[in-house]
Amino acid sequence: MLPAAKLAMTVWLAAGGEPLVDATEAVPDLVVDMRYATEDNFLKRKVYPEDARCLLLPDSARRLKQAADVLRTKGYRVKVYDCYRPRAVQWEMWKLVPKPGYVANPKFGSNHNRGAAVDLTLVTLEGAPVEMPTPFDDFTPAAHHGYKGGSEASRKHRQVLLEAMEGAGFLRNKMEWWHYDVPGAKKMPVLDVPFTKSG
Ligand SMILES: C[C@@H](N)C(=O)N[C@H](C)C(=O)O
Numbered sequence: 001m002l003p004a005a006k007l008a009m010t011v012w013l014a015a016g017g018e019p020l021v022d023a024t025e026a027v028p029d030l031v032v033d034m035r036y037a038t039e040d041n042f043l044k045r046k047v048y049p050e051d052a053r054c055l056l057l058p059d060s061a062r063r064l065k066q067a068a069d070v071l072r073t074k075g076y077r078v079k080v081y082d083c084y085r086p087r088a089v090q091w092e093m094w095k096l097v098p099k100p101g102y103v104a105n106p107k108f109g110s111n112h113n114r115g116a117a118v119d120l121t122l123v124t125l126e127g128a129p130v131e132m133p134t135p136f137d138d139f140t141p142a143a144h145h146g147y148k149g150g151s152e153a154s155r156k157h158r159q160v161l162l163e164a165m166e167g168a169g170f171l172r173n174k175m176e177w178w179h180y181d182v183p184g185a186k187k188m189p190v191l192d193v194p195f196t197k198s199g
């Protein structure tokens with residue numbers, strides 16, 4: 001990769017805080033499907049630029065690599081749907097779904113706004129979809145970790161993902177099988193920087 005491109009992979013906080021890193025640097029086989037950069041999301045419109053990357057705090061990226069390394073040995077790769085999310089987008093989400101648990105109140109900030117949360121699923125090593133209890137951002141009880149319905153395979157996959165993520169120190173969101181936070185996230189600053197800002 002060209003040095004300039006590598007440099008552009010890093011977003012520095014306007015206030016001089018910790019830089020966000022591109023998660024594909026830590027997890028080279030990461031499948032990136034940034035849903036909010038498409039119309040295939042619950043807002044039904046693009047709220048990110050088309051070239052939005054999966055940006056995370058270094059600690060989040062390190063933990064994601066740890067989980068991905070374990071999952072690979074079990075025959076899975078990780079596919080991310082969302083990583084860092086500008087706070088302005090959080091407000092757009094909250095206007096539509098003001099339900100804490102499913103969407104964090106932007107007044108306090110989502111851990112996505114801190115680069116300290118990731119929305120993800122499993123795919124096979126070849127990148128094929130793996131059955132989960134619900135589609136991404138299905139804000140119903142079927143998305144809860146305690147949900148006992150759906151197929152046995154979907155519950156097993158949810159559990160495989162959960163064990164890998166908790167093994168790497170992530171914390172589950174009990175209402176969304178796809179959402180994980182890093183511990184201590186709330187101490188990190190809420191951000192509203194673009195996906196491409198560097199240096
Ligand atoms: C909107 C959904 N993908 C999500 O990330 N929800 C959590 C609770 C959040 O907004 O932080």
Ligand SMILES: [Zn+2]
Pocket residue numbers: 082112117118119178179180
């Ligand atoms: Zn999330």
